Amino acid sequence: xxxxxxxxxxxxxxxxxxxxxxxxxxxxxxxxxxxxxxxxxxxxxxxxxxxxxxxxxxxxxxxxxxxxxxxxxxxxxxxxxxxxxxxxxxxxxxxxxxxxxxxxxxxxxxxxxxxxxxxxxxxxxxxxxxxxxxxxxxxxxxxxxxxxxxxxxxxxxxxxxxxxxxxxxxxxxxxxxxxxxxxxxxxxxxxxxxxxxxxxxxxxxxxxxxxxxxxxxxxxxxxxxxxxxxxxxxxxxxxxxxxxxxxxxxxxxxxxxxxxxxxxxxxxxxxxxxxxxxxxxxxxxxxxxxxxxxxxxxxxxxxxxxxxxxxxxxxxxxxxxxxxxxxxxxxxxxxxxxxxxxxxxxxxxxxxxx
Numbered sequence: 560x561x562x563x564x565x566x567x568x569x570x571x572x573x574x575x576x577x578x579x580x581x582x583x584x585x586x587x588x589x590x591x592x593x594x595x596x597x598x599x600x601x602x603x604x605x606x607x608x609x610x611x612x613x614x615x616x617x618x619x620x621x622x623x624x625x626x627x628x629x630x631x632x633x634x635x636x637x638x639x640x641x642x643x644x645x646x647x648x649x650x651x652x653x654x655x656x657x658x659x660x661x662x663x664x665x666x667x668x669x670x671x672x673x674x675x676x677x678x679x680x681x682x683x684x685x686x687x688x689x690x691x692x693x694x695x696x697x698x699x700x701x702x703x704x705x706x707x708x709x710x711x712x713x714x715x716x717x718x719x720x721x722x723x724x725x726x727x728x729x730x731x732x733x734x735x736x737x738x739x740x741x742x743x744x745x746x747x748x749x750x751x752x753x754x755x756x757x758x759x760x761x762x763x764x765x766x767x768x769x770x771x772x773x774x775x776x777x778x779x780x781x782x783x784x785x786x787x788x789x790x791x792x793x794x795x796x797x798x799x800x801x802x803x804x805x806x807x808x809x810x811x812x813x814x815x816x817x818x819x820x821x822x823x824x825x826x827x828x829x830x831x832x833x834x835x836x837x838x839x840x841x842x843x844x845x846x847x848x849x850x851x852x853x854x855x856x857x858x859x860x861x862x863x864x865x866x867x868x869x870x871x872x873x874x875x876x877x878x879x880x881x882x883x884x885x886x887x888x889x890x891x892x893x894x895x896x897x898x899x900x901x902x903x904x905x906x907x908x909x910x911x912x913x
Contacts, residue, residue, distance in 0.1 A: 750778075801833070
């Protein structure tokens with residue numbers, strides 16, 4: 560999957576750089592450790608954005624792609640462990656407006672990004688349970704920079720005895736419920752940054768990548784255990800049902816007392832357990848869900864901003880726009896343009912960015 564650190568000469572200066580002047584390998588990338596499967600996964604889709612396998616591989620493992628100078632500038636590095644996991648990092652900028660298509664398979668991924676079409680998130684997770692093809696239309700000037708670990712079925716078969724979907728069902732539910740940053744292990748983004756910033760190469764880089772991938776998965780599972788143990792099963796189920804009720808009625812007034820009654824709890828207990836279960840307060844959870852619903856409607860419908868505001872529980876479009884801009888980092892109208900560029904399945908009809 561594509562995502563985003565700063566491109567170009569960032570590699571020659573400062574923390575986290577991939578120093579292009581320290582080229583250590585001139586062997587074929589497919590011959591480098593961890594390179595053959597990674598090359599088969601990424602060569603075709605990255606060719607669409609002007610990135611091609613390079614004989615110069617600063618990390619001396621995996622496969623290293625360089626921009627052609629016409630469609631893109633920058634780099635993309637991917638290393639694979641058998642067919643079990645992929646560690647990828649990149650930093651490139653598009654010089655032309657290009658369509659881009661990529662195939663999803665059954666895998667789980669966690670990403671730390673610093674730049675992208677939409678405002679970057681500190682941590683993003685993906686759980687793909689069915690094969691599909693995604694399409695984006697990427698305008699000139701798009702800057703993509705991220706570090707990502709992708710875990711495939713082989714990894715889960717070896718570690719847990721079942722595939723991706725079966726192994727991660729509880730973890731996926733946990734991550735879906737955790738809206739508050741306080742629930743996330745702060746070491747996870749740090750570990751992903753370490754991958755992108757490392758100057759290790761060859762076997763040292765391979766050991767680092769594999770070790771971090773395993774530690775990140777271990778920390779995710781610890782998060783899931785803490786999430787499950789923090790609240791009694793019955794109380795947790797009641798909170799989950801209230802969270803589902805909030806999502807299903809996001810356009811309606813949602814009062815704390817009514818939500819507590821629905822959970823069959825007193826207000827004080829409800830507030831405490833809701834925060835323990837979701838990692839955030841009821842008020843914050845409602846605001847997050849309203850913004851998430853608005854994002855979906857902005858990206859997928861022709862509804863006016865006022866209509867979307869009302870459908871997301873806001874009495875006035877002005878208050879909706881203010882909250883949306885504060886939380887997302889861009890006004891609703893601008894987000895709509897960006898989202899249509901990012902997620903359109905019909906590039907011919909994509910809205911142009913100014």
